[in-house]
Amino acid sequence: MTPGLRRRWYCSNVVGCARARSDEPFWERDLKQGVICSQCGQSLVEGKPIDVRARRIAVGAAVAVTAVLVVWALKAIFFPTPLQYVDFAQHETRVQQNGITLTLPVVRSRDVNRRETVRFSTVDGTAKAGVNYEAAQGELVFEPGETSRDVRITVLPGSGRLKSDLYFNLILVNVANKPHQVVIIEEPKIIDTLAAQAERVVRAASVVAKDIADAVVREHVVTRLLSASRADPAAFERYQNALQVIQGNLRRSRECYEQSFRDMRGIQPRAVMEAMDRVSDNQNRNGFVQQARATAIMKRQFDEYLSDGNMDMDRWANELSSVVPVARSGGASAL
Known part of the structure; x- marks a missing residue:
């Protein structure tokens, strides 16, 4: 059989077979029991084959055109041509x-x-x-x-x-x-007048930071002495009065420290941080080691304050007290 030709058969029993009367062909796929009619059992007669090549070409061309159009549409949607100019x-x-x-x-x-x-x-x-x-x-x-x-x-x-x-x-x-x-x-630029203002505020705050450190030290020492002097009424009263004075000074220093931080936050923060470095370096050069350490701790606390806007003075006061070693072992001489 020539490729592209489709063979077909017909039943000739036009009297007894409905399929023959309707002139409906049998194709090769229908010939399951030989070349006989599945309706009446009579032998089939082969008819003229159908040439399907032109149809296949037309269908293939239509499919190809459709595929090209689909690809073009999808490209236009998902990969549009970039704009120019x-x-x-x-x-x-x-x-x-x-x-x-x-x-x-x-x-x-x-x-x-x-x-x-x-x-x-x-x-x-x-x-x-x-x-x-x-x-x-x-x-x-x-x-x-x-x-x-x-x-x-x-x-x-x-x-x-x-x-x-x-x-x-x-x-x-x-x-x-x-x-x-x-x-x-x-990076923000710092003008000279702003740098000088920041340094003045930092120096004042550094003094307060060291005052807090000293006051916390004294508070720890006097609290221990007060506890140990209960058998001596005169000493107990003296330490009790001293503790009240120290706690009053500590409270005022803490309030001043908090206000200093608020004031420093109103200045360009970078100017304040650089001023803290300068002040700490100067204190170290001049032998004020504890003061320099207090300033370094203050810088870390100010950075924390800038980050979350909170001041944890209880913790901060204890951190500052670490610059005075006598806080852990001192006696009455620390008063």
Whole structure:
């Protein structure tokens, strides 16, 4: 049998066979019991084969065209052709970490008479979304005739304690070559007058920190002496009065320390942290070792205060007392 020809058979029993009367053919797949009619059992007569080659070609062509159209449609949906002639007005923006909203222009230079949708998204660099800036993604729609649209990005307020500049990128996702603009969050600059103000406040707070350390030491010592002098009424009364004075001084020093932290927070934090380093170094050079250690502890506590806004004075006072070793072993001479 020639390829592309389909053989067929007919029943000739037009009197007794309904299939013969309807002239319905039998195909090769129907010949399960030989070349006989499955309806009446009479032998079949082979008819003229049907040429199905043209039909197969037509069906194949239709399938191929449909597949091409489907692939083209899917590509247009999932892999659209990148836009051309769209870019940022500038490719670098510098800002300080002060909680502002940036307006970053996106422009197109050609094909301005058609409607185009530009997708954008922020991408972390050393700056992190949710910490240093608000993540953003969305679409800009250029209507016919429009040549510029703006993306708005919010830079979050910072502590002013950046160790170096931070950056993140804004990218045009569906534009050829994915143009990007880098946003640099600069380390805040400290002016001389601000540095001097910070140093004055830090020096005063450092004195209070050492006062707290001494007062906690004395409180520990007198509390032990008071407990041991119950058999001596005169000594007991003397230590009891001394303890009241010490606790009054400690309470006032703690209040002053808390206010100092609030005052320091009102200054640029980085200026305060650098002033603490300078003050501590100067104290060490001049032999005020305990004072320098108290300033170093104060710096760590101020950093904690900047992070969560809380002051745990009970713990902080005990931390400061560690700069005075006699707190753990002193006697009446410590008063």
